[in-house]
Amino acid sequence: MTDVPHTRNFCIIAHVDHGKTTLSDRLLEYTNTVAHRVMTDQHLDSMDLEKERGITIKSHPVTMLYPAKDGISYRLNLMDTPGHVDFSYEVSRSLAACEGAVLLIDAAQGVEAQTVANAHLAFSQNLKVIPVINKIDLPSANLELCLQQLEDILAIPSDEAILASGKAGIGISDILEAVVARVPPPRWTNYPQTRALVFDSLYDSYRGVIAYARVFSGSLKAGDMVELMSNGVRTEVKEVGVFTPKMQKVAELDAGAVGYFVSNIKDPAEIKTGDTVTLSQRRATEMLPGYKEVRPMVFCGLYPVESSDYEKLKAAVGRLRLNDAAFVYQQESSIALGFGFRCGFLGLLHMEIIQERIRREHDVDIISTYPSVVYHVVKHDGVVIEVDNPVNLPDPGTIIEIREPMIKAAIHIPNDAMGDILSLVMEKRGLVDHTDTLDATRVMLSCSLPLNEILVDFNDRLKSVTHGYGSMDYELGEYRAADLVKMEILVNADPVDAFATIVHRDKAEGKGRALCEKLADIIPPQMFKVAIQAAIGGKIIARDNVREMRKDVTSKCYGGDISRKRKLLDKQKEGKKKMKQFGRVSIPSDAFIKVLKTN
Structure with missing residues (x-):
């Protein structure tokens, strides 16, 4: 093992699609960590979902x-992090285990919303930030603008920036040398x-639960009895190792190392992300400053x-909770859908990814x-629930x-989309507090x-109005x-x-009408007329009817007096009336799926 002064721990942070994973591919190649014959594009993205969507969902550690x-x-421990706002928690966890961060900026797009947010996360943890302007080989690259934005928006001197291209392999040695020279030792x-x-x-x-850990002081090796400081659980370490990027067993993890340890723990709920592990014989007195509990x-x-x-499904959500601390769940039941879980996510993409992982990795339909948010309801006795x-x-x-959660959003857009974005914000009941001009073509x-x-x-809608150039970052407000x-x-x-929602009174009628129309279309025709209504309290605000199946009872009347047909139709009418009193409409489960999917 290399000694501590020659160890560097750093991560790559950036906005979505600014080339983090491609750059980490080049670093793996340059340091011969991964042989050329087994190298794949986006090598650290191990999930099919990540490769399909071209996004990073989990941060991936690797030792070079x-x-x-x-x-x-030098021993370099790298973490490739996600860029989307929904996975900012993954980024904050990676930053807590590092001393430096490589901040990537797309030469064609410039500094975007998530670039700013991730840079501030790194500054708040006192990390050394190395700015890298990536994709300089693109014809649309604008280096002067990027260097200007680096100073104006992020207050980083432009002479610190390294010019690189992950695709073309330009500037890779400069980045590695900068990491060695600028990032402090552990x-x-x-x-x-x-x-x-x-x-x-x-x-x-x-093997049970495999924990990824960054050793700050002392060492961990097989046979050690360790204790988790948050809940006092004690366990024996069975194996320790590093990522290259596959798991590789080693004799011990010394100070500054990033790796994994396998223990006797079989219950995923016992190991919490952000916990401090110490030896049970010589306990540490204070925990490492982890990161805040995520809501x-x-x-x-x-x-x-x-x-x-x-x-x-119960086993699937339990395992996903283990390696995604931002995902929470509790049991609930519904009359229409049976038993299930109420799940909490950081955002819509996070929700979509978790659902897709349950379907793929655990084979549960x-x-x-x-989707809804958490409301604070103030009751007459002063209790807030x-x-x-x-x-x-x-x-x-x-x-x-009823109080609803607000968000503070920073939206980066081209100048010419200003009018459309303002009307979109107003339509969503939002207020623009102030605007900042970033450069000749962009405003925030x-x-x-x-x-x-x-x-x-x-x-x-933000993406379509701005032709893909708009970006947004947000944090929870009051x-x-x-x-x-x-x-x-x-x-x-x-x-x-299953269809109950909390809506603003002004928008209730429009939403109710749209939902009734959709349901009337999706529920199969019934033997009697079925009304679908949207109601607030006792007041009906929208209505539609499900199509009615009707048997032709007059088909066997050949000619004859009209009163014979009328008699048969009246008899049918009475039957329908009776059926309506006792009949129940069973909504097929695929109707729920269709309505909830199209929403």
């Missing part, structure tokens, strides 16, 4: 050995006891399509209910006000918007009172809890 120009061989190594930070973990059905912002119900798959499911909203007579809007309004289509109501959908006068 680099013989620097000063003749010394910190807090002189602490007397062993301390390691758990920054990720995964579940292996043969999910978007909630939805997940239910198995086949009720027999409930246990499989699922339905998800309409949190409601994340519209079904749990108390009786309107007991409520003084600082807005406050209700989180509920941006859940479904805000990002898509809770603000609004005129919110619970809208229920009644099928044949029975409320269906």
